[in-house]
Amino acid sequence: MKLSNFGFDLPSELLAEYPAENRDESRLMVLNRKDQTIEHKMFKDLIDYFNEDDVLILNNTKVFPARLYGNKEKTGARIEVFLLRELNEEQRLWDVLVDPARKIRIGNKLYFGDDDTLVAEVIDNTTSRGRTLRFLYDGSYREFRLKLNELGETPLPKYIKRGVEPDDEDRYQTIYAKKEGAVAAPTAGLHFSKHLLKRLEIKGVNFAEVTLHVGLGTFNPVEVEDLSKHKMDSEEITIDSQAVNIVNKGINEKRRVCAVGTTVMRAVESSVSSSGMLNEMEGWTNKFIFPPYDFSIANCMVTNFHTPKSTLLMMVSAFAGHDFVKRAYEEAVKEKYKFYSYGDAMLIL
Incomplete structure (x- = not known):
């Protein structure tokens, strides 16, 4: 795949300046890879796609006022x-x-x-x-x-032109943020409300927490047509034994194991055993995932809508299939989904 494969026209008015009024009431596009179908839901409908002992992997990094x-x-x-x-x-x-x-x-x-x-x-x-x-x-x-x-002030992305407002300190942070060190939010997680997490917990869904401190390198533009020549900046990862046990149990039992965000996917794919299981890790990763790529850990993914030619779009295309994602993004633009950090979400099954 080449850089030019990931270009598309994104109207500037679809770049989200503000988050949804309520975290779990952003829109959710659901992609079913097996059936190649697309559904339009609300984020709080996510619970309908998970059952007891399924696993959600969360990135508990915390944004500091950088x-x-x-x-x-x-x-x-x-x-x-x-x-x-x-x-x-x-x-x-x-x-x-x-x-x-x-x-x-x-x-x-x-x-x-x-x-x-x-x-x-x-x-x-x-x-x-x-x-x-x-x-x-x-x-x-x-x-x-x-x-x-x-x-310091909340490090909102540069595309948000309105300046930082008081609500941003709370809204540009996941509700499960714990470990300070990120200069950008793991934005797929911004859609989870306390109420939705509690409902998932009551349903029996298990949560595994990993840490990847998001750096600005994630958002650096790709400047080479040959993707194999692009170098990612390194980001710090911690995956402890508790997360490993929860995730590997889900894999062994053939449950739905869902990476919440590209940062989680990057973290878990950076620490895979020879048998395709998750390992503990404390270190750095510069892993760059683009098509074609064989994923080992997660069989499901939550992500936001990303900008043209971004490394994040490339990872999503590797997971869901380039042609399918291209069709989904065309529909997202047509249906006026919101893109980028404060934008809407996608669930890939």
Whole structure:
């Protein structure tokens, strides 16, 4: 498959600026791979497709307020700093993106907050927009992290032009988020409400939690026509024994094992045993899934609607079949489904 196979016309008005009023009342397109059928439902209807001892695999990563705004020393120029990952806790080193990058050089200092109590020094260039910052702060590490959270804002995707609003702090986070470290939400999980999860639990559905801290690399554009030459950024994964036991039990009993989101699918496919079972893992993955690909763990998937030529669309096409997904996306555009992070959902059976 080539990059050009994944292009399609997406009207800008279908990019979701806001989430559905209620989490589980977004729309749900259901794709049945066996019958090649498409149904139109509400997300809360998801429960109708699961039975006792089926498994839902959730990504419990938690988004932190990764977008900061500071002022450059002397000139006072306003600079956006997007925190990507912490490199060294003791030295308070962070890998970041800066904008506008042309103004930021090694040795520059940036000042944050009205009282300038948080200062960062640029100590390295990593990419055209990437920098390594050393944060200078007098308090303890805990106080430093609290300061980052206080000054940072919810890192909504750039396509959302309206700016961050108070509700975004809650809505751009799954209700089961636990482990802080993501700079973008695992958006398929945003549709689950407490009520829906409780109904699934009462029905006997089992939940397995894994952690993949979503980085911006997931959204980097593919710039090569030959997909085998595209390199994904690495993302941190934790899969513990409890998740492994729940998932492997579901596989052995031939239950429905559903990956909630491309991040979950990427995580579990990064830690597969020779016998096709899930392994424990603590590490990093740069796995890039595109057609053709043989999946080992999940036989079902929940995902959002993705943008043209994205790695996320490629993974979904690998799972459901390129032609089927193409037909489904044509119908989604025709029926005015909402796309991207705050958009509607798809269930692939």
